[in-house]
Amino acid sequence: MFAPPFKRNLGGLDVTGSSMASPPSVGCCEHHGLDLDACVSSTRAKLHEMDTPLHCSIVGNCLSTAELRKLMAKHIAVKGLSDLEIHHTAVVMAGQIGEVSKALHKALDQRHAGAMRTFSTAKDETALTERWRDAWAQGDIAGAYWAVLTHKKTTADLRQMVFGEVHMLSHLMAASNRHELQRFVALEKENADLRERLDREQQRRQQLVQEREQIAEQMRQQLVRLENSVAQYRTQLSDRCAPPEANQLVVLQTQRRERAEQLAHAAQEQLLQLQEQLAHLQKHGQYLAEELAAAEAELHHLSELHSGVVAAVRPSGENSATLQAQRVLYVGGRPSSTPSIRDYVCRRGGEFLHHDGGLEDRKGLLDSLLPRASLVVFPVDCVDHDSVTKLKRLSERHQVPFVPLRSASLACFAATLKRELADDVKTAALRPQLCLRHS
Helix, strand or coil: CCCEEEEEEEECCCEEEECCCCCCCCHHHHHCCCCHHHHHHHCCCCCCCHHHHHHHHHHHHHCHCCCCCCCCCCCCCCCCHHHHHHHHHHHHHHHHCCHHHHHHHHHHHCCHHHHHHHHHCCCCCHHHHHHHHHHHHHHHHHHHHHHHHHCCCCCCCCCCCCCHHHHHHHHHHHHHHHHHHHHHHHHHHHHHHHHHHHHHHHHHHHHHHHHHHHHHHHHHHHHHHHHHHHHHHHHHHCCCCHHHHHHHHHHHHHHHHHHHHHHHHHHHEEEEHHHHHHHHHHHHHHHHHHHHHHHHHHHHHHHHHHCHHHHHHHCCCCHHHCCCCEEEEEEECCCHHHHHHHHHHHHCEEEEEEECCCCCCCCCHHHHHHHHHCEEEEECCCCHHHHHHHHHHHHHHHHHCEEEEECCCCHHHHHHHHHHHHHCHHHHHHHHCCCCCCC
């Protein structure tokens, strides 16, 4: 079904393509391995007219896997085929004159119509090169790549240059994403744990609400029965004339009323306790929801880094003003989560200082680290009591705010930091430091 792949040298780069070879060419086109007809044509180049090694680069970079699968499904049976097999088939058929090549060319024109309009005003190679540089800086690489390769003024040298830059960008993406993939997997696991914890807390809160409603309903029924009994006995007392029997009924009803009041008081106290527990659980659930939102935001950011070439060239300093010009001292924690927290602070413009709480670093280093910090944070589950006591004493002495974290996870750190900075921590951190002794 698939033609055997071959390797062809294109400007010093080995490119795997289909077995459809290009017609022989001369001059500069022969040197670069490109089709002479496509170089000297006075109209836009067709997809099947281009040199075979370019088909793989165009199909792989200018169309998404979903778009390619939907398009190829109109011409071949794609059920059971992997994305790689569909890609290889499209590359082979792109170099052949036929319906598939025409459909691919039309889909690429529609997909990148905006970029083609931008490049259509270029009159020579210099103008094309300038527009390519502008598109590269803005991250619109896929559309610019297709527009340059099919432009009627594109030369072999320009086609070779843009192909080489896109080819090397794929290598850069693969090298730079290894660390992000590891963090992505760790955050996915942490996200799943947080969702499970939040579900358990929500179930427990719902159960407490149901219990409270049941107790309140029982109290209302008891009060209704008591009022009915009092009304009934009052009617009986008014109908009877014998004072001794009336007095006995009054005493009996008084005792019942006192018991009912005691039960009502006990139920009211129990209801207050349940309300306090519910408020605590709601607050705890809110913290978990904030941690989950922070983890999902970090996952979304990492997903954007892996979504394609456009995401790779986008400036990585977005939302970096959150911790601009601040130093965060992180004391304690786990070795597995500390690198992720360091990356989180650095991406937002902050400086990360770390002390392990006395495991390997001397506790005396806190005396020199803390005055440099704008904010001190420590997880209460991964730091010893001596370090916490010393941190509080040094923070009060140097007027540096400190924030305890419930856990050492990145999600807890991000959610707590966002909440504290939104209230008073940021203002306190930027306030001039004063000495308690000398004011």
